[in-house]
Amino acid sequence: MPSKIILRSSNKDLMLLVGILSPLQKCVSAIRLLAYGVAGDVVDEYVRIAGNTSLQCLKNFCKCVIEVFEPHYLRRPTVDDTRRLLQIGESRRFPGMLSSIDCMHWQWDKCPMAWQGQYTGGHQGVPTMILEVVASYDLWIWHAYFGVARSNNDINVLDRSPVIDELLEGQGPEIQYTINGSTYNIGYYLADGIYPEWHVFVKTIPRANMLSEKRKNIKKVQGRI
Template identity: 40%
Template structure:
């Protein structure tokens, strides 16, 4: 018996010889997104936008502008067939949805018409770009100048010696492996990760 060589399946789906192509209407999904959230007379209000995106629209627009300047991946190009690729609004929206809601990549296809592999690439590019953009300002340890400023501000408000407010939350770990679930489960009996943060008056 001779075994026929089989083509290795990509880790995250994607194109495989013999698999039928599913046409996605990128232009239509972009138009729907703009009509819902970004056009002058959009369907959803500013408060709806904040609820859905977990940020205000002007913050999203600044983020959108910044990532396009740093990473060409977020600029709209044309594919091999000459059609416009996913728009910057679509790519950043998909990355934020995956991050804010923990949406799996394969579920994005239904609402945004983006392949699972493209979703994962977009999410990776977005995370790398955010670190590159903001690590010097937001993703670093406070230096002595920062600490002195925070201590002065707290003292002016009657809290001498305090640099910030400690807060924590339990984040549900939906994809926790079975063997680790016991060590990460508490009263809720669901695996969670505790996130701690010290928030200053300006962050």
């Protein structure tokens, strides 16, 4: 991949001397910038890389991650994927279930002072961002919507999220299953009680096994992320 080649390449300095920066140095620099949210020149003393080079390594590192994982994660399910998701749901006694949907909160330690009001809310008392995730039981994350302020709730996030746009436009996958003698042609997501009373959401409150199923899937995703 081009971005991988750039990540391994060496540049010349002002004296036309080729710099020797190992791929390990560049990856460590990029990961530290992502983990701590600091400026590019902060990692200079730790990995001996200048600020501009650190930022370039960060861009190339992100490009590599996208190129490697985009074909599998964060994409719409194909016909075969939908069939597999339905088989998994039916094997766990949830016919017609596509995946579980929920929102989780990520603490933002480096939140600017001017933004802390809109990103702080609820019982946590610290700035956080909301991540909406749709994940299957085998931890296949095919939808993620991230960055909404903590002052919003799951409903506000759903209004902005494109997760069910295809279903609203009548372009969803063709599904047919039968429950208690009734035939349905639209799949559903396991969700919390705060979600609206739509056919695409099955609440987990009335039955304890649904609640535990949804929480089990989301906790596995949180632990893996």
